[in-house]
Amino acid sequence: MNMRPLTALAHDALCEVLHGDDRAIDATVGNGHDTLFLASRVAPHGHVIGFDIQPAALTATRSRLTAAGLDANATLLACGHERLGVEIPPDWVGTVAVVMFNLGYLPGGDKGLITRADTTLAALQQALPVLRIGGLISL
Incomplete structure (x- = not known):
């Protein structure tokens, strides 16, 4: 079976709600592939944190x-x-189209630094209030 990468499937789903003036959050920047995807979708007037x-x-x-x-x-x-929840500007609450998580470790980075369940659960709880109605979390 020839399956598409999960990140490609996630990007497809996010394209349904992410447009040129939206706000998005990349919760795990890594090497920047997802951040670049999000920024390209919200350009020219939107923003990614x-x-x-x-x-x-x-x-x-x-x-x-x-x-x-x-x-x-x-x-x-x-x-x-x-x-x-602390770093996002107050005016972003309830306005974010997408919060994206790509869990794991930084390829080529320090393998001792990995995504932890406790920090991810805390981030997910804080992500819910910033989402707009119809927004998506990709995990």
């Missing part, structure tokens, strides 16, 4: 965004996604 605890992840993601001309459409935060 991305979270990661590894400097290498943020650097790689910023480079991808800059190369695509989308760096103005994203803010990258050097903190864990469990701070989502």
Whole structure:
């Protein structure tokens, strides 16, 4: 059986609700592929906020965004996604189209730094109030 990657299936589903002036959150930036996808969908007037605890992840993601001309459409935060409720601007509450999680570890990064259940559960709880009606969480 030839299956498409799960990330491609997630992107397809998110395209149904994500448009050119929306707000999105990438809770696990990693190497920036999902952040770039989100930024390309919300451009030119929307915005993405991305979270990661590894400097290498943020650097790689910023480079991808800059190369695509989308760096103005994203803010990258050097903190864990469990701070989502604190770091998201108050005016984002109830307006976010998509919150995306791609759990695991940073390919090529520190294998000792992995996504933990406790921080992910905290982030999921904090993500619910920021979603707009009809918004999606991808996990």
